[in-house]
Amino acid sequence: MKTESSSNNYVGAVLRGIGDDPDRIVIHQADGRTVRAAELIDLIHRTAHVLRDRGVRRGSTVSIMSGNRVEVLTIRYATNLLGARSVSLYEGMSAETLAVIAADVETDILVTDKVDALPKVKDVLTFGPSTAGADLLALVEQAPSTPIPVEPVRADEIWSVRHTGGTTGHPKGILRAFGTYAARWSDAANPAEPPVFLACTTLAHVAGTETDRALGQGGSVVLHPRFDPVKALADIERHRVTDSALMPPLLYQLTDQMLREPVDTSSLRNVAYGGCASSPDRIAQAVAVFGAVFTQVYGQLEAGFISALSPEDHLRYELLGTAGRALPGVEIRILAEDGSEVKQGESGEICVRTPSASAGYLNNPELSAQVWRDGLVHTGDVGFLDEEAYLHINGRVRDMVIVLGGHVYPTEVEDVLLSHPAVAAAAVFGVRDADSMEQVEAALVLRPGATIDLDAVRSLVTTHMGAQYAPSGITVLDAIPLTDVGKPDKQLLRASWRAGISGGQPVAG
Structure with a gap:
C-alpha cells in the first residue's frame, strides 16, 4: 500500500515559502495593487x-x-x-x-x-x-x-x-x-536572494508553475494580465525583477522594445525561454542587449524538463542553435524508427527517461502506450547529440513537411529566414495543394521600416539549404498569430492559407 x-502535496511548500511575515508583499499586480x-x-x-x-x-x-x-x-x-x-x-x-x-x-x-x-x-x-x-x-x-x-x-x-x-x-x-x-x-536549493518572478504569460502554462516555484522559495511575483513588452520592461525596472519565462517570439518583442526605449534591467538573473524553436541570431541579439541571463529549457508536459542551455553557454554563438545538455537525472537516447540507437551525430527520435515524467494521457491508454514505452518517453521530436553531448532539435515528427525530394523541418527554414536583416519573426508550415502534395509556406514579420525582396528571401533559403526548402509562398504579416501559450499558431496560419487569405502568394501586412 x-x-x-x-x-x-506541494501546497505545503508554497505556504511555507509565503512565510509568517504578514506584511511582506508577495504579489505585485499590474494596476499597482499588492497582496501581502x-x-x-x-x-x-x-x-x-x-x-x-x-x-x-x-x-x-x-x-x-x-x-x-x-x-x-x-x-x-x-x-x-x-x-x-x-x-x-x-x-x-x-x-x-x-x-x-x-x-x-x-x-x-x-x-x-x-x-x-x-x-x-x-x-x-x-x-x-x-x-x-x-x-x-x-x-x-x-x-x-x-x-x-x-x-x-x-x-x-x-x-x-x-x-x-x-x-x-x-x-x-x-x-x-x-x-x-x-x-x-x-x-532544488533555495537561492540566496529570493526570486522576484514576472508572470506576464498565462498562469495556465509555465508562468503558473514558475509562480509556484518563486513563492515556494520565499520570493514574490509581479503579475500581469497579459504580455506587453512596454509594461514588462517598466516593471522589471520598478520591482527589480530577477526571473521570468517567455516563449521566443515574446522574447524577441522584449528585445526590440529594449532597443527602442532602454530601461534598467540589471536585476535580471534568469530569463527562461523555450516551448518552440528559437533563432540563434535573435537570441544572440537578446544576450547583447540584456547580458548572459538566459536559460533555454527544452521539455514537454509529457516528459518534464529534459535539457537546458545555461547562461554561460549563451556566450558561445555556435551553441545557440542547440537545446543544451541533459539535466541532472535525465537520460537522452536518439532512436531510429526500428527502435535501435543511432550513431552520434545522426538524427532520430528524441527519447528520454526523466524524473519528472507525467503519468500518461487522461482516458487514452492506447496513445499513452505509444508515448510512454520501454521506460522512455518518446517525445515525437527529431534531433541528434553532438560530440559535446549538446542536443540539436530538427523539428517534430508530425511537424515535418514531406516535399518532392525529401523532408523539410520547419525550424531549420525558420532559422535561415530569421538570419535576414529585415526579418523580425518567421513561421514556416506545410500545406497541401490541389494535388494533395505538400509544399512549404512561410509567414514573415518585418523589422520596423524594413522592406524586403521576397524572391531574394527564397534565394537565401535555396542557397543555404536547397531548392526543396524554399517557400512556395511567403506572406508578410503585421504579427505572427500566437496560441494562448505564446507559440506560433500554425493551425491558424494553415487555415488562413486554405481560406485564400494569402492564397499561397505574397501579400503585404
Missing part, C-alpha cells in the same frame, strides 16, 4: 472552505478558466490543498473544446469569468455576480479563514491535468502526479 503524506503574505494565505484557506462546503474532496476536479488574476492562484492552491485535482484552462479556448475537456476530466466545479456557452458541469462559480453560477468572490469574503491542514496524498495521486497547446491536434490531457511536482522543492 502506497503511503499518504502531506509532504507529497497574510492576505494571500487567508484567501487560500477561505477559498478552500468554500470548495469543501461545495463537496470538493480527494478525487474531485476543479476546472479554472480565466485570465491572470490572484484568484486563479488561490483557487488552484485551495483545490490542491484539499487533495483534489485542478485543471487550468486557456482563456481563449473555444466553447467546443472547453466542453470536451470539461467532460473528459469529469469537472465537479468550473470556476470562470466566461459566462456564455458554458459546458454542462455539476457546479459553476463565477468571478462576481452572474446568472451562470454562484459568485465566488462573495462566497470567499463570507467564508471563515480558519486554516485547513494540507491533505496527505499518495505520491502517484494526480494534482493536475494539463492540456497540450493543440498546435499539432486536439488538446490531450496530461496527468501530473503530486509526488513528482512536490519533488521540485525537495531537490
Whole structure:
C-alpha cells in the first residue's frame, strides 16, 4: 500500500515559502495593487472552505478558466490543498473544446469569468455576480479563514491535468502526479536572494508553475494580465525583477522594445525561454542587449524538463542553435524508427527517461502506450547529440513537411529566414495543394521600416539549404498569430492559407 503524506502535496511548500511575515508583499499586480503574505494565505484557506462546503474532496476536479488574476492562484492552491485535482484552462479556448475537456476530466466545479456557452458541469462559480453560477468572490469574503491542514496524498495521486497547446491536434490531457511536482522543492536549493518572478504569460502554462516555484522559495511575483513588452520592461525596472519565462517570439518583442526605449534591467538573473524553436541570431541579439541571463529549457508536459542551455553557454554563438545538455537525472537516447540507437551525430527520435515524467494521457491508454514505452518517453521530436553531448532539435515528427525530394523541418527554414536583416519573426508550415502534395509556406514579420525582396528571401533559403526548402509562398504579416501559450499558431496560419487569405502568394501586412 502506497503511503499518504502531506509532504507529497506541494501546497505545503508554497505556504511555507509565503512565510509568517504578514506584511511582506508577495504579489505585485499590474494596476499597482499588492497582496501581502497574510492576505494571500487567508484567501487560500477561505477559498478552500468554500470548495469543501461545495463537496470538493480527494478525487474531485476543479476546472479554472480565466485570465491572470490572484484568484486563479488561490483557487488552484485551495483545490490542491484539499487533495483534489485542478485543471487550468486557456482563456481563449473555444466553447467546443472547453466542453470536451470539461467532460473528459469529469469537472465537479468550473470556476470562470466566461459566462456564455458554458459546458454542462455539476457546479459553476463565477468571478462576481452572474446568472451562470454562484459568485465566488462573495462566497470567499463570507467564508471563515480558519486554516485547513494540507491533505496527505499518495505520491502517484494526480494534482493536475494539463492540456497540450493543440498546435499539432486536439488538446490531450496530461496527468501530473503530486509526488513528482512536490519533488521540485525537495531537490532544488533555495537561492540566496529570493526570486522576484514576472508572470506576464498565462498562469495556465509555465508562468503558473514558475509562480509556484518563486513563492515556494520565499520570493514574490509581479503579475500581469497579459504580455506587453512596454509594461514588462517598466516593471522589471520598478520591482527589480530577477526571473521570468517567455516563449521566443515574446522574447524577441522584449528585445526590440529594449532597443527602442532602454530601461534598467540589471536585476535580471534568469530569463527562461523555450516551448518552440528559437533563432540563434535573435537570441544572440537578446544576450547583447540584456547580458548572459538566459536559460533555454527544452521539455514537454509529457516528459518534464529534459535539457537546458545555461547562461554561460549563451556566450558561445555556435551553441545557440542547440537545446543544451541533459539535466541532472535525465537520460537522452536518439532512436531510429526500428527502435535501435543511432550513431552520434545522426538524427532520430528524441527519447528520454526523466524524473519528472507525467503519468500518461487522461482516458487514452492506447496513445499513452505509444508515448510512454520501454521506460522512455518518446517525445515525437527529431534531433541528434553532438560530440559535446549538446542536443540539436530538427523539428517534430508530425511537424515535418514531406516535399518532392525529401523532408523539410520547419525550424531549420525558420532559422535561415530569421538570419535576414529585415526579418523580425518567421513561421514556416506545410500545406497541401490541389494535388494533395505538400509544399512549404512561410509567414514573415518585418523589422520596423524594413522592406524586403521576397524572391531574394527564397534565394537565401535555396542557397543555404536547397531548392526543396524554399517557400512556395511567403506572406508578410503585421504579427505572427500566437496560441494562448505564446507559440506560433500554425493551425491558424494553415487555415488562413486554405481560406485564400494569402492564397499561397505574397501579400503585404
